[in-house]
Amino acid sequence: MMTGYSVEQLVAQAVDNGALGILRKPFNAADLLTAVDNVKPRGIVLIADDDPLFTESIMPVLAAHGYHVETAGTGEEALQKLSSGEIDCLLLDVRMPVLSGIEVYQRLREAGRLVPTILVTGHASDEETRKLCPMTQGLLIKPFDPAALLRAVGELSLPAHRHPR
């Protein structure tokens, strides 16, 4: 995909259309190779968060670094998407209405379908989060540095996936 439009538009469209890589014109062969390398999905990350603003803002960050991103606005939706068995990593908001992130995690554990999980929360001192934290692969307090998220996900060394679609 090549374009001369503005950065903002490009980013937005790329995210919306599920673009896996972006090459800025003019580009050379090296850039293209890098892009192609990046385009290879590094894994499927499910973002479970009830705040669409947050979800939308983090999607392009992960996508730009080669991850395929799925989203869930509720705990039930998250469980449903996880049941497909294709999710490699779960970015789980601790506090969600109806079915909280903690309950989602417990159900997964009970079902024996745990995937590498990184907890995300705005409540640093939440007791239950503290208890759950050591079992998961990390805890990020909002507003966290996206670079930290990328480091945490990168350290999980997820299997390179086939394209889900």
Add this chain to the structure above:
Amino acid sequence: MGGAREVKLFLRSRAGSAFLRFMLVCGLLSAGVTYGFYRLSLTSFTANKGEEKITALQLVEAFVANYSNLRSELGADKAPVPASFRAHSIELFNKARDADNVLRLRWVGRPGHFIGTPPTDAAMADAIEAFSVEADPRPRAGFLTVGGQQVFRTIYPSFASQQSCVDCHNKLQPEEHWQLAELMGAFSIDAPAGPFLHSLYLQCLGIGLGLFAAMGGIGLAISVLHYRQLAEREAAQGRLKESETRFRDFAEVSSDWFWEQDANLHISFVSENEVSRNLQATNASQLGKTRWEIVTRGFTEEQRRVHQADLDARRPFQRFRFQRDNADGQLRHVELNGKPVFDSAGRFKGYRGTARDITAEIANEIELGRRVEERTAELRLIQGELLRKERLSTLGQFTATVAHELRNPLSAIRNTVFSIAETAAARGLKLDRPLARLERSIERCDRLIADLLEYTRVREIQRVLLPLDEWLGEVLDEQKLPESVTLKRDFAAPSVQVSLDPERLRRVVINLVDNASQALTEVQGAASGREPVLTVITSAAGGMVRLRFDDTGPGIAPDVLPKVFDPLFSTRSFGTGLGLPTVRQIVEQHGGAIEIASEVGHGTSVLVTLPLVATLTELTA
């Protein structure tokens, strides 16, 4: 008086013995009087009878003499001899007497001499025999019993008084020759004495017994009265003595003691027991003095006035208190109660009442008051703490909700800034500075939220025993101080273990170091010329540890200093004003205290004092 026992008691009493003595005297007196009467009566009787007998005898002798003379002158030898005349005369005389008042007159001859009638009994014969040997025989008289009858007998000697009579005899009895004035025989006159003596005995008995009974009765009556009086007096004395003993016993064992004042309000009596002796209230020197002479302190002028007014008005008074020293020189509190005393005529006689050592009560009252005050203060403190906690708890919930709500969009902004930065870098756009500004703004927002959460967070501290110096060193090591600032450590509490919540106290250290750093960097470049130094000092003493943070910053203005612990007060445009309030909150949660001292141009010193272990206030809170 009833019962043999009472009679016995009476006889044994003083009155009884006096009565017995009196009865003895009565008996003697009665006997004396009776005997006197008896003697008098008898004398009167014998004198009377004697006179009568002499008269009778003289008459008989006169007739016989006359007869004898006439017989001789006439020479009438044939006429009866005078003795026969005398015998007939006597016989006629005896007959003339009445039966009741008889006088038995006899003339009896001397035994052995045949003349007249021989003696009728031995007593008579003995008397005549006695007359015959006596030089000057005298008549004799006496009572005797003759033929079963009591008689009063008088015997008179009879002499040959006339020559004619002697001649006559000698003529008739020549073998028995008489001389003139020779004893011939005797006249015996018996007067019956039986009825008289019988009546005299009866009279004497009557007089004696009557007198004895009358005097004895009067004596008995007097003695019984006396005895009763004595018994009553003894009983009264006994009761008095018992009452006194009882009073003394009560006074001795009581913790109170008793006192009396006379009509002039001079102290006249103080009962003795251990307490009163110990308080020197029984000292003899105090007797005779007024209260104000021995009681000088422990009351107000008003109390003295009220008490004096009571005394002047002769009113009872209660709870008059004063102080005095005891024998050991210790201060004691004494309380008096008293009432006026009046005699039966209503005259004021003084006061009497009780005294009590109330030192222990006073001490208790003071102690109680102190404890109530202490407890009230404690409760007030706890209540204040609870209110503060509740307020913070409400604020905390509110803050937590807002913080969470803010952190979500803040996170979205940060993510977006990150994406923009990456894209800009890829495109070679020069957006570094605006993006960095954005990033700083986000961080400031985040810190504000964190400060608010920290300040409003209410949770019980979780104490852990830690070596203070070591722990503090580690926390300081983690702090990123501006390069210009020098950190000095002056630790003097090695191996001192402190019970504290490391996470919370870490916030204290961070905030204080942060404040100092800010102050030291503010002054950097200013004309102070002093090295920007932060000195952290520790020490331990008296169950407390002290942490001091001294900086060489510009100091805090005196008008600002009192406000530094007020929430939301800040001298910095970007400060939240929650740093020091949070510090104080955490320190106080640990039962400690924080003080801040500062001088403009010289620096600021913050002193945190913490107890080594949990305090009572903290445990009860």
